[in-house]
Amino acid sequence: MQYMMQKKYKILVVDDSPLNIRILSSILKDDYRVQTALHGDKALQIIFGDDPPDLILLDIMMPGIDGYEVCRRIKADPGTAGIPVIFVTGRSDVEDEAYGLSLGAVDYITKPFHFPIIKARVKNHLELLQAKRSAQEAHSRLSKELQAMSDLQTSILPSTEYHSQGLYARGFYQPSGLAGGDYFDYLPLGHDGLRCVIADVSGHGARAAFLMSMVRTVFHFDEAVLPLPHLLEALNSQLMQTVGDMGDFVTLMAVDIDPLKNRLEYINAGHCPAFLRDGQSLHEIEPTAALLGFHQEKYKSRFLECGRDWELFMYTDGFYECRVNGKDIFGYEAFRELCFGLLSRDDFQVQDLAGRVSAASKGVVGFEDDLTGIYVQSKGK
Missing domain, CATH: 3.60.40.10 (PPM-type phosphatase domain)
Structure with missing residues (x-):
C-alpha cells in the first residue's frame, strides 16, 4: 500500500491503566507508531492536534471524560470523523457493545486481551481505512477531471x-x-x-x-x-x-x-x-x-x-x-x-x-x- 510504504500507521492507545497501555503498546510497536494517553482530555489533544492518529484503541471507563464522550467528539468533527475507533473494555454486555457501535465505533474488543485477535482486528480496520482513502483519492481525481471537462464543455x-x-x-x-x-x-x-x-x-x-x-x-x-x-x-x-x-x-x-x-x-x-x-x-x-x-x-x-x-x-x-x-x-x-x-x-x-x-x-x-x-x-x- 502506498500509504504504508511512506510511513507506518499511527495508533493512539487510550486507557487509564498504565499496565494496559504497556501491554497494548508492546503488541503493536513493531508494526505501528504507537502514542498513548492515560485520560480523555489528553487523547482529545492528540486527536485534534497536528498529527492525528490513523486508528484509536479506546477504553470506555476512565475518570473525567469517558470513552463514550471521546468517541462522540471524534465523530462530531468532520476532520476526525473518519478515524476508526475500537473500544477496548472489560464490559462485555451486549447493550454496552451496541451503544458503543451506535456512537460510530468500528469494533469492540473485550478484556482480557487476546493478542492475535487485537493484532488481526487492528490490521483489518487499517486495511479498510486505506481502501477508503484510496477510493476518496480516486474520487477526488475523477471529480477534478470531470470539473475540468465541465469547464471546457461550458467554454x-x-x-x-x-x-x-x-x-x-x-x-x-x-x-x-x-x-x-x-x-x-x-x-x-x-x-x-x-x-x-x-x-x-x-x-x-x-x-x-x-x-x-x-x-x-x-x-x-x-x-x-x-x-x-x-x-x-x-x-x-x-x-x-x-x-x-x-x-x-x-x-x-x-x-x-x-x-x-x-x-x-x-x-x-x-x-x-x-x-x-x-x-x-x-x-x-x-x-x-x-x-x-x-x-x-x-x-x-x-x-x-x-x-x-x-x-x-x-x-x-x-x-x-x-x-x-x-x-x-x-x-x-x-x-x-x-x-x-x-x-x-x-x-x-x-x-x-x-x-x-x-x-x-x-x-x-x-x-x-x-x-x-x-x-x-x-x-x-
Whole structure:
C-alpha cells in the first residue's frame, strides 16, 4: 500500500491503566507508531492536534471524560470523523457493545486481551481505512477531471446573446452533473441569417460529454456551411462509426433562419417538438426524421414561412421530465401549456424557465436531467 510504504500507521492507545497501555503498546510497536494517553482530555489533544492518529484503541471507563464522550467528539468533527475507533473494555454486555457501535465505533474488543485477535482486528480496520482513502483519492481525481471537462464543455458553448437587425437569440444550459450530454449553438449565416442547433445525447457524464463534443465538431468543422441534410447525414455516419451498436444515440433539431425571406428551414431528428409563435398562432414543430446514431438515414429539410414577428423555443426534455415532490413527472402537456402561455403574453425568458416550471408545479421540483434551451425572436425588417 502506498500509504504504508511512506510511513507506518499511527495508533493512539487510550486507557487509564498504565499496565494496559504497556501491554497494548508492546503488541503493536513493531508494526505501528504507537502514542498513548492515560485520560480523555489528553487523547482529545492528540486527536485534534497536528498529527492525528490513523486508528484509536479506546477504553470506555476512565475518570473525567469517558470513552463514550471521546468517541462522540471524534465523530462530531468532520476532520476526525473518519478515524476508526475500537473500544477496548472489560464490559462485555451486549447493550454496552451496541451503544458503543451506535456512537460510530468500528469494533469492540473485550478484556482480557487476546493478542492475535487485537493484532488481526487492528490490521483489518487499517486495511479498510486505506481502501477508503484510496477510493476518496480516486474520487477526488475523477471529480477534478470531470470539473475540468465541465469547464471546457461550458467554454465551447455560446457565452453571449446573438443580435442582428431584427433577430435575437439566447441560450440556456444547466447540466445535471459536472458533465452533461446536452448541446446548443447558434452560428451566423450569410445575409444576417442564423443556424440554431440543440441536441441531447443519451446518458450522462463523461461519455455523453464526449459525444456532445463530437456533435459540436461536425457543426464547426468547415468554414463552408453545409446544407442541413448533408450535415446531419455526415454526423449520423460519424456517430455510427464511433459508437457502433453500443446503444448511444443523439436527438437533434437544427434550424436555418433566413430573415430576408422570413423563412425557417429545419430538421427535427427525433427531438422534442419546438414551440413557434407566429403572430397570434402557436405551433409545435414535431420530429421529421429518425434520431442520430442508429441507422443510415436520408435527412430532408422542411420549410416554414413566417410573418415578420415570431418567436421560436427549442429545448431538451429535462424541463418536463422533472419530478414534483419526488413522485409525479411534471409532463410534456403541462410544459407545453406553460410555454404557450408565456409566448402568447410575450413574456418568455429562457433563463427563468426552470423557475417558471417550479412555480407552475405547485410543489418541490427535482430536475434530474440536463436543462438546455434556445429562444429566438424575430421582429422583422
